[in-house]
């Protein structure tokens with residue numbers, strides 16, 4: 001059985017602020033720099049969702065990209081696009097709105113739907129700027 005990795009790209013934009021409530025204003029400004037700006041700032045995010053699987057003999061598809069696109073739109077774009085990640089997005093509530101935390105939460109939002117659609121979520125890449133991006137492959141460390 002030969003597995004193939006297939007990727008769907010979507011885009012959204014959102015506002016956020018990086019801020020740790022347990023720290024002083026000075027420490028927040030020192031650690032987070034411009035991202036600590038009180039009155040928010042935004043990014044144009046690109047998300048790349050990669051699904052692994054063996055091509056279906058009837059379709060030749062690992063997953064139907066129309067289905068994958070719809071899952072990302074329903075679970076990620078709809079709740080996050082044009083939103084404030086700190087205030088408006090239920091699954092980010094109480095979490096520092098870093099790309100690292102975003103990608104972990106997004107994984108949990110789409111994993112089961114992708115499995116139901118017949119694929120296995122293999123990787124999410126979240127690009128915040130052309131120079132800064134994160135990748136998550138699921139799983140966790142034993143601590």
Ligand code: NI
Nearest residue numbers: 016035041043
């Ligand atoms: Ni930012």
